Amino acid sequence: MARVITVTSGTAGVGKTSVCINLAAQLVRRGQRVCLLDVDGGGTNVSLSLGLEPRHTLKDLILYGMALDDVLIRNCQGFDILPGSSSTDWITALNSAQLHHLAVSLSQLDDYDFVLIDSSTCTADTVLSFAQISPEVILVITPAPISLPDAYSLLKLLHSENAENHIQVVVNKSINHTIGRYSYGSYREVAKFYLGMQLPLLGVVSEDKHMQAVLRDQQALVNGDSPVAAVRDIGSLADQLLVENTGLRERDMQSFCDRYLKAVEVIDAGQIAAAYVLEIPVSRKQKLQQQLEYLSNQVDDLIQEIERLRQAPQAPQAPQATQRTVPEPLTETPIAALASDSQAVTLQGETFPIYSMQNSNGGRQYFAWHSLDDCPESRFNH
DSSP states (O other): OOEEEEEESSSTTOHHHHHHHHHHHHHHTTTOEEEEOOOOTTTTTTTHHTOOOOOOOOHHHHSSOOOOHHHHEEEEEEEEEOOOOSHHHHHTTOHHHHHHHHHHHHGGGGEEEEEEOOOOOSSSSSHHHHHOOEEEEEEESSSSTTTHHHHHHHHHHHHOOTTTTTEEEEEEEEHHHHHHHHHHHHHHHHHHHOOOOOOOOOEEOOOHHHHHHHTTTTTOOOTTOOOOOOHHHHHHHHHHHHSSTTTOOOOOHHHHHHHHHHHOOOOOOOHHHHHHHHHHHHHHHHOOOOOOOHHHHHHHHHHHHHHHHSSSOOOOOTOOOOOOOOTTTHHHHHHHHOOSSEEEETTTTEEEEEEEEETTTTEEEEEEEOOTTTTTTTTOOO
16 A cells, blocks of 8 residues: 655745655665655646656646556656646646546555655645645755745645644755754744644755756756765655654555545545546547647648649640649548548549548638559549
């Protein structure tokens, strides 16, 4: 059963995604099977940080019916990635059926030892709920005073919705561990005084210029034996997670997904199943529309090419023969596939089809195809 941990922060720029990526790598080095779920639609999401250009994303999985195996990026520097899109706008607009499909899809990740969720700072329910219902949360802050108010506001939201979730703090980008622990101490006292929370420290991650250079090269994962201080610190975070006793907490993806549906007020599975059946044709219709638009563009390009060839200057021809230049690779099969209508015509004892299709200006274009053997002098008529 997968152990679900959401990595989040109150504001952008604290290095949350970097911590999440490197933590995944360090867990893999310790023999764990890890999947990194990216629901951060910000400018520095997982794919961008690692220099990836995923062909499909979580958005395709939910809105367009892609299979999970077709979306997962396998063995990216040791772990798997379920990439997110460049924004979270789409996930905030999901209806109940689509949210149910999201939960069903995520429940298939239960074969991993760890599912790390790189969460967004977006406060929409469909996004914030990942952290609110997560059995374990890593809240990333920095010693910079500007990061603490936003982190405290997020902490209040998480605590108000789920006082039982296990929230730990990571102080990132700390000049040294003394400053990091001092910053954590201040934050812990505020949480204890105003919220009555016991907020443990998972660890402090040093600010290291060598680590910054690695990140700029989009090689965010470095060898665990590296002298880079930040790498050793994140290795310590992984060690701390592995020795923690989490047996009393629900760890499987199915229970996580069930809680997610309740958090976003999707409860009646029977109604959802019926609604989902109704929603699938809409998604397929959207895909079909995209394919038709693509084919329409191809037809327009083909028509323009034919017109260009017809208007091109031709070499003088003998009076007894009339030739017309046509594109060499053209065959009858794609013409028939693209045509919307056809009719049979008999000319000089030969019967052949005339195809028609609508062009971009609203008119109709007609094509006739003759056999190369039967009509060598007139290979293509328009």
